[in-house]
Amino acid sequence: MTHLSLHLRDEAIQLFNAGLTAADPSNGIKQFLTCQSQQLQIKTLYNDTIQQRSEDWSKVHLIALGKAACKMAISAHKIIPAHLLSPDNIVITNYENVQAVSYLNIIGAGHPTPDKSGLYAARKIIEIAQKAQINELVLVLLSGGGSALAPCPASPISFIEKQSINNLLLASGANIQEINTVRKHFSALKGGQLIKHILPADVHTLILSDVIDNDLSTIASGPTVPDATTFLDVIEILKKYSLWEQLPKAVQFFCDQGVTNPNYETLKPPLYPNYKNHLSVIGSNTMSINSIITIAKKYYYETHLYSSKLCGEAKEEAKKILFFAQKIINQGLTKPTVIIAGGETTVTLNGQGVGGRNQEMALAFTIAAENYRLAVSDWVFLSAGTDGRDGPTEAAGAIVDPFSFNRMVQSSIDPTTCLTNNDSNTALGRSNDLFITGATGTNVADLQILILQPF
Numbered sequence: 001m002t003h004l005s006l007h008l009r010d011e012a013i014q015l016f017n018a019g020l021t022a023a024d025p026s027n028g029i030k031q032f033l034t035c036q037s038q039q040l041q042i043k044t045l046y047n048d049t050i051q052q053r054s055e056d057w058s059k060v061h062l063i064a065l066g067k068a069a070c071k072m073a074i075s076a077h078k079i080i081p082a083h084l085l086s087p088d089n090i091v092i093t094n095y096e097n098v099q100a101v102s103y104l105n106i107i108g109a110g111h112p113t114p115d116k117s118g119l120y121a122a123r124k125i126i127e128i129a130q131k132a133q134i135n136e137l138v139l140v141l142l143s144g145g146g147s148a149l150a151p152c153p154a155s156p157i158s159f160i161e162k163q164s165i166n167n168l169l170l171a172s173g174a175n176i177q178e179i180n181t182v183r184k185h186f187s188a189l190k191g192g193q194l195i196k197h198i199l200p201a202d203v204h205t206l207i208l209s210d211v212i213d214n215d216l217s218t219i220a221s222g223p224t225v226p227d228a229t230t231f232l233d234v235i236e237i238l239k240k241y242s243l244w245e246q247l248p249k250a251v252q253f254f255c256d257q258g259v260t261n262p263n264y265e266t267l268k269p270p271l272y273p274n275y276k277n278h279l280s281v282i283g284s285n286t287m288s289i290n291s292i293i294t295i296a297k298k299y300y301y302e303t304h305l306y307s308s309k310l311c312g313e314a315k316e317e318a319k320k321i322l323f324f325a326q327k328i329i330n331q332g333l334t335k336p337t338v339i340i341a342g343g344e345t346t347v348t349l350n351g352q353g354v355g356g357r358n359q360e361m362a363l364a365f366t367i368a369a370e371n372y373r374l375a376v377s378d379w380v381f382l383s384a385g386t387d388g389r390d391g392p393t394e395a396a397g398a399i400v401d402p403f404s405f406n407r408m409v410q411s412s413i414d415p416t417t418c419l420t421n422n423d424s425n426t427a428l429g430r431s432n433d434l435f436i437t438g439a440t441g442t443n444v445a446d447l448q449i450l451i452l453q454p455f
Helices: 003-022 025-032 069-079 116-131 159-170 176-185 194-198 231-240 249-260 285-298 314-330 357-372 404-410 415-420 424-430
Strands: 033-036 039-046 049-053 060-065 085-094 106-109 137-143 202-208 277-283 302-310 337-343 378-385 397-400 446-453
Touching: 003 285, 003 378, 003 397, 003 446, 025 033, 025 039, 025 069, 025 202, 025 277, 033 069, 039 202, 039 277, 060 069, 060 116, 069 085, 069 106, 069 137, 069 202, 085 116, 106 116, 116 194, 159 176, 159 249, 176 231, 194 202, 231 249, 285 302, 285 337, 285 446, 302 314, 302 446, 314 337, 314 357, 314 378, 314 446, 357 378, 357 397, 357 404, 357 415, 357 424, 357 446, 397 424, 404 415, 404 424, 415 424
Parallel strands: 060 085, 060 137, 085 106, 137 202, 202 277, 302 337
Antiparallel strands: 033 039, 039 049, 337 446, 378 397, 378 446
């Protein structure tokens, strides 16, 4: 690895960190939640304009769910007047992001595979929601990861069956929207169904978005957002990925019943007459991308946005990014350039290896760069999850350079074989290219940064 490569790697990490800073949930809460004259005020988006919401609530019940739940809840707790705060609160996050705070009831739960702690936590959410009365507010703080963290199986689906279905979906290659469509219909909480338990109290949801286009019904499977998908969609998705026949007959029967019986369905728009449901997005992948572009320009980089809606198979998207870079190079590269992308790709598991979508993308990019050779002096490619966790590994993703391929080969690793076996973690570990941040306390999907240094 050259001195220039080391410098570019450092630059890529600084740009990634700029994206993380833009997605800091504490800052987002402070921007949208304020207190004036001992009265809570919440910014909300209405008809594309920001408005201030303030009502004479007698009590505020706090529910926080997702990978950023701790930071969001701690920040909100500092802002909400003490006389309004209900002693009943719940904060549910993945084990890596748990913080010890005496005044909050924080529960760690399994992610990406739901566990019994999450099941217990989901029941506590319903319990707190049902305590809320008219003229009281349930403040829901929502971030990515919430779907797995609060499993609440719809009867008659068992918890074991819900775990099995979730694992099948994660390995199928289905995208996050498809996965959450199924999750919502096998849940008693998701797809707007938390609202059923909150009524007649008010609700306001502050959301840290981890999905493309900020589809609010997808984030944590939208527990307070009406759901337009149906059981017909669920069956279509399960058959599309050849999962239908793997389901127990009782689950198939449940789906069939859902098609004909509206009582099985998730909460549909429009909501109950005159019911106010307010939603505010306090941070997103797009905000992180914009921050990276701003900082990159300050570093005197030319910037190109490849995609703010990145999706598809990770290894295929890696090649597309490389081909995009080649086009820019062929047009004449005269100054250091950064290509940025954000979103969430998928991985179809065909092998027995260990990795994640970002590591798989980085490994695929390394192989493609070896095969097609970028005509530049140097380059570095970083792909990582903003939550600090890529698949079932300790890495957030990976950062590779022109020498990564040879480092793998020299350590007796065949990069192509590892890619075929979905074993990106092994290959990138051997080449010392894993990008490890630890749990970040936020989650706005993934970021990709490619830096090109001209001759």
